Amino acid sequence: xxxxxxxxxxxxxxxxxxxxxxxxxxxxxxxxxxxxxxxxxxxxxxxxxxxxxxxxxxxxxxxxxxxxxxxxxxxxxxxxxxxxxxxxxxxxxxxxxxxxxxxxxxxxxxxxxxxxxxxxxxxxxxxxxxxxxxxxxxxxxxxxxxxxxxxxxxxxxxxxxxxxxxxxxxxxxxxxxxxxxxxxxxxxxxxxxxxxxxxxxxxxxxxxxxxxxxxxxxxxxxxxxxxxxxxxxxxxxxx
Numbered sequence: 001x002x003x004x005x006x007x008x009x010x011x012x013x014x015x016x017x018x019x020x021x022x023x024x025x026x027x028x029x030x031x032x033x034x035x036x037x038x039x040x041x042x043x044x045x046x047x048x049x050x051x052x053x054x055x056x057x058x059x060x061x062x063x064x065x066x067x068x069x070x071x072x073x074x075x076x077x078x079x080x081x082x083x084x085x086x087x088x089x090x091x092x093x094x095x096x097x098x099x100x101x102x103x104x105x106x107x108x109x110x111x112x113x114x115x116x117x118x119x120x121x122x123x124x125x126x127x128x129x130x131x132x133x134x135x136x137x138x139x140x141x142x143x144x145x146x147x148x149x150x151x152x153x154x155x156x157x158x159x160x161x162x163x164x165x166x167x168x169x170x171x172x173x174x175x176x177x178x179x180x181x182x183x184x185x186x187x188x189x190x191x192x193x194x195x196x197x198x199x200x201x202x203x204x205x206x207x208x209x210x211x212x213x214x215x216x217x218x219x220x221x222x223x224x225x226x227x228x229x230x231x232x233x234x235x236x237x238x239x
Contacts, residue, residue, distance in 0.1 A: 036078070036079050036126050038075070038076060038077050038078075039075060039076060039239065040076075040237045040238050040239035041073060041074070041075050041237070041238045041239075042073065042074045042075070042076075042197075042235045042236060042237050042238070043071075043072075043073055043235070043236045043238065044070070044071065044072045044073065044074060044084075044086070044199070044233050044234070044235045044236075045070070045071045045072075045233060045234055046069075046070055046199070046231050046232050046233025046234055047067060047068050047069040047070060047231060047232070047233075048067075048068055048229060048230045048231035048232055049065045049066070049067065049068065049229070049230050049231075050065060050066050050067065050068040050090040050091060050092050050227060050228070050229050051063045051065045051092065051227065051228050051230075052092040052093065052094050052107075052212065052213065052225065052226075052227045052228075053225065053226045053227070053228075054094075054210070054212055054213050054215070054219075054223075054224075054225030054226065055210070055213060055215040055216065055218070055219025055220055055223070055225070056094045056095070056096045056097060056103060056104070056105065056213050056215055056219070057094050057095070057096070057097040059097060062094050062095045062096070062097050063093070063094050064092075064093035064094055064095065064104070064106070064159070064160055065092075065093075066090060066091025066092050066093060066106075066108075067090065067091060068088060068089065068090030068091070068229050068231065069088065069089050069090070070086050070087070070088040070229075070231060070233065071086065071087055071088075072084055072085050072086030072087065073085060074117065074235065076126065079122070079123065079126040080118060080119050080120065081116065081117065081118060081119075082116075082117040082119070083114070083115070083116055083117070084114065084115050084117060084142075085112070085113065085114045085115070086111075086112070086113050086115075087110070087111070087112055088110065088111045088112075088113070088229075089108075089109070089110050089111075090108075090109055090110075090111070090227075090229065091106065091107065091108050091109070092106075092107050092109070092212065092227050093105055093106040093107065093160065093161070094213065095158045095159065096158075101218070102156050102157065102158075103154060103155070103156065103168075103215065103218070104154075104155055104156075104157060104158055104159065104160075104161070104165070105152050105153060105154045105155070105213040105214055105215070106152065106153055106155075106160070106161045107150050107151060107152035107153070107212055107213065107214075108151055109148060109149060109150040109151070109212075110148075110149045111146055111147065111148045111149070111181060111205075112146050112147050113144050113145065113146030113147075113181065113183055114144050114145065114146060115142045115143060115144030115145075115183065116142060116143060116144060117140050117141070117142040118140060118141050118142065119138050119139070119140045120139065120140075120141075121135060121137075121138060121139065122135075123135040123138065134191055134194075135191070136190070136191045137188060137189070137190055137191070138188065138189040138197075139186070139187075139188050140186055140187060140188075140189065141185075141186040142183075142184075142185060142186065142203075143182070143183065143184045143185075144182070144183050145180065145181070145182055145183075146180070146181050146182075146183065147178055147179070147180060147181065148178065148179045148180070148181045148205075148207060148209075149176050149177075149178055150175075150176060150177060150178075150179065150209070150211075150212055151175045151176035151177075152170075152175070152211065152212060152213055152214040153167055153170075153214070154167070154168045154170065154171075154213065154214040154215065155167045155168060156168065168214075170214050171211060171214055171215070171216055171217055171218070172211060172214075175214075177209070177211065179207045179208045179209035179212075180207070180208045181205045181206065181207050181208075182205065182206040182207075183203045183204070183205045183206075184203065184204055184206070185201060185202050185203030185204060185229075186201070186202065187199055187200050187201030187202060188200050189235065195236060195237045195239070196234065196235070196236055196237075197234070197235040197236075198232065198233070198234060198235075199231075199232070199233040199234075199235055200231070200232055201229075201230075201231045201232075201233065202228065202229070202230050202231075203228060203229045203231075204226060204227075204228045205226055205227050205228065205229070206224070206226055207224055207225055207226055207227070208224060209224060209225060210223065210224050210225055211225070212225035212226075212227065213225060
């Protein structure tokens with residue numbers, strides 16, 4: 001509980017400067033001397049499917065995908081660049097690819113991330129104080145860093161945990177544990193109506209832990225685990 005409270009406090013500190021930046025438009029100038037406008041701040045919410053790669057498997061065949069929910073904000077501060085932050089909840093799991101080990105796991109997790117987003121296409125709205133005539137489709141790439149709070153359970157057998165399988169003693173005693181994550185990904189944002197975008201996004205998260213599945217010494221302790229998210233989100237501009 002203390003670790004979750006710490007993450008929520010960190011989220012408040014992360015989001016406060018961007019919220020404070022949501023003010024009346026003011027002209028800025030790019031390297032070519034063209035005037036552009038920052039913002040407006042956008043709220044995001046959505047979800048999708050989470051999957052895992054690690055000691056038990058790197059194959060979709062053994063994955064036990066779980067759901068995920070993300071909420072956050074994005075602030076465009078340059079014509080092609082935005083910064084943002086997200087708070088997320090997701091579940092991952094998998095069945096062991098090695099039949100002789102006969103293992104499976106489930107992990108319910110939360111994350112706090114910040115990111116930099118790059119949109120390569122020219123958007124006329126960034127150069128208009130009224131935000132008129134925004135581009136209809138925006139491809140983007142993004143990368144960032146953040147924190148992960150994870151709590152796996154490892155059990156014998158196959159398939160999803162239903163309360164009947166035997167739970168194994170954990171390899172470490174400090175669950176829920178924390179790790180640093182580095183998300184990289186991209187997607188497409190589609191203009192639905194003025195102020196609303198629908199975003200399809202895929203992201204892979206590199207982590208600093210080999211215990212997302214509670215399998216390290218039982219597997220390969222020299223290789224860290226990772227996870228990915230495939231999501232649909234709605235973005236709403238506060239203007």
